[in-house]
Amino acid sequence: MxxxxxxxxxxxxxxxxxxxxxxxxxxxxxxxxxxxxxxxxxxxxxxxxxxxxxxxxxxxxxxxxxxxxxxxxxxxxxxxxxxxxxxxxxxxxxxxxxxxxxxxxxxxxxxxxxxxxxxxxxxxxxxxxxxxxIAEQVATDILIIEDEPIIAMDLEALVEGLGHKVSGIARTHSEAVHAVRTQNPGLILADIQLADGSSGLEAVNEILGDLEVPVIFITAYPERLLTGDRPEPTFLITKPFQADMVKAMISQALFFDTRARKRGEAA
CATH class of the missing domain: 1.20.140.160 (PhyR, sigma-like (SL) domain)
Structure with missing residues (x-):
């Protein structure tokens, strides 16, 4: 060649x-x-x-x-x-x-x-x-939808280490929907299989019906999202995840989100 x-x-x-x-x-x-x-x-x-x-x-x-x-x-x-x-x-x-x-x-x-x-x-x-x-420019509140306490704590530390704030940690579908309605996060980190057998994917779909917000899925079951049968998530991380990958994905999602804003700017 x-x-x-x-x-x-x-x-x-x-x-x-x-x-x-x-x-x-x-x-x-x-x-x-x-x-x-x-x-x-x-x-x-x-x-x-x-x-x-x-x-x-x-x-x-x-x-x-x-x-x-x-x-x-x-x-x-x-x-x-x-x-x-x-x-x-x-x-x-x-x-x-x-x-x-x-x-x-x-x-x-x-x-x-x-x-x-x-x-x-x-x-x-x-x-x-x-x-x-990037966080200094578009710092925001982030909701974590994760039912495993240790993983949720790891994600919380990563989020805060970048300069963002964790608005809440939801373990079930209903907790996630309630958290969004009361806290209006700027980004969501979501697992797709939650406590009590509920679905993080269904929770996110319900949330996106009322709020336009970037979502990063972190899951041990990527095949459930990468089916080709429907629009697939832009941001997907497979468990077990690397901390640097999560940080990079958060920065990428917020960097290219036209609604990204400083915390409290819209209040």
């Missing part, structure tokens, strides 16, 4: 990443062009990493950190894209890169470490920092 055949399929994804990182399309495309020129000038550099997409993003970030071609174009403040870009601008550069690579571009932690040229510990620290910085 030729160099161009390996690079071309990944360029649209690189352009998306570049725009999010730089804040506008013109600057992003300028960095992408500089990256392609660097690869053409030194083809062996592209083969230093076996995976073509990982290699392309790795070279791009080296270019991004060494050249200053960024030309800012402010997005309209009322647009969804503009809101997301403003949130990104407030993140420190390296945490922003780690967040975009893992939460937006879908790279695995192993791939992100190669692209960023960092250790596993350093990547975890970058993602954790991104989560805290």
């Amino acid at each position: 030729s160099l161009s055949e390996r690079v071309a399929p990944n360029i649209p994804y690189l352009r998306r990443f570049a725009r999010a990182l730089c804040g506008n399309q013109a600057s992003g495309d300028a960095y992408v062009a500089a990256t392609l020129e660097a690869i053409i000038a030194d083809p062996p550099s592209f083969d230093e990493i076996d995976d073509a997409k990982v290699s392309l993003f790795s070279i791009f970030l080296r270019i991004w950190e060494s050249l200053d071609v960024n030309q800012r174009e402010e997005a309209p403040p009322t647009s969804v894209t503009g809101q997301a870009e403003r949130r990104l601008e407030r993140l420190a550069p390296r945490p922003r890169q780690a967040f975009l690579l893992t939460a937006v571009e879908g790279f695995s932690p192993e791939e992100a470490r190669v692209i960023l040229n960092v250790s596993a510990k350093e990547l975890d620290q970058l993602i954790d920092q991104a989560g805290r910085e």
